[in-house]
Amino acid sequence: xxxxxxxLLAALALASSAVAADKEPLKIELPxxxxxxxxxxxxxxxxxxxxxxxxxxxxxPAGTKLLSKxxxxxxxxxxxxxxxxxxxxxxxxxxxxxxxxxxxxxxQWVQIDLGASANIAAIxxxxxxxxxxxxxxxxxxxxxxxxxxxxxTTVYNNDDDNSAKLGKGTDKAYIETFQGRLxxxxxxxxxxxRLYSNGNTSDELNxxxxxxxxxx
Numbered sequence: 001x002x003x004x005x006x007x008l009l010a011a012l013a014l015a016s017s018a019v020a021a022d023k024e025p026l027k028i029e030l031p032x033x034x035x036x037x038x039x040x041x042x043x044x045x046x047x048x049x050x051x052x053x054x055x056x057x058x059x060x061p062a063g064t065k066l067l068s069k070x071x072x073x074x075x076x077x078x079x080x081x082x083x084x085x086x087x088x089x090x091x092x093x094x095x096x097x098x099x100x101x102x103x104x105x106x107x108q109w110v111q112i113d114l115g116a117s118a119n120i121a122a123i124x125x126x127x128x129x130x131x132x133x134x135x136x137x138x139x140x141x142x143x144x145x146x147x148x149x150x151x152x153t154t155v156y157n158n159d160d161d162n163s164a165k166l167g168k169g170t171d172k173a174y175i176e177t178f179q180g181r182l183x184x185x186x187x188x189x190x191x192x193x194r195l196y197s198n199g200n201t202s203d204e205l206n207x208x209x210x211x212x213x214x215x216x
Contacts, residue, residue: 034130048172068213071161093210137198142190
């Protein structure tokens with residue numbers, strides 16, 4: 001009995017090692033920080049405490065690549081107040097003037113067409129990191145349907161009161177920093193990535209510096 005148990009444990013350990021060997025840390029180039037000092041207090045019921053610590057390594061399948069660079073972007077607001085939708089996938093996440101898009105108020109979305117269906121490992125989002133602020137109703141979905149009517153998977157949702165009418169979420173609201181927000185794609189298969197927001201704690205508008213989608 002003990003011998004069978006030992007063999008089973010050894011087999012499980014070997015399988016675990018094989019899975020671990022097929023993973024590698026996701027490499028993300030970060031912009032330089034734009035704000036310093038203590039940000040003004042922000043009080044929200046579902047807010048994650050602000051941390052200045054380096055983000056822990058996020059492990060992804062070996063061979064995972066950046067899929068979104070230069071890919072076309074559409075939006076619920078086809079005429080941004082500031083900037084161009086192409087800024088969202090142009091690789092410039094600096095957050096300085098001329099490097100971000102400003103969309104109108106209320107619930108707005110931006111959508112990236114990866115060109116082909118892929119297994120998505122992670123999504124990194126920089127809304128606007130030159131000021132400490134929280135974007136409301138941050139929701140990220142993946143689908144093979146460009147209209148997001150069928151086969152929709154939600155991988156992030158911090159809308160804790162369903163004000164965006166896409167379902168109540170349990171993920172934490174967070175304060176924007178130069179590290180952006182890294183979201184687990186969970187290997188979800190899809191061609192399109194859609195991101196929602198609903199204004200922020202500084203004003204009613206919606207902003208994006210950059211969105212990066214990683215997968216295979």
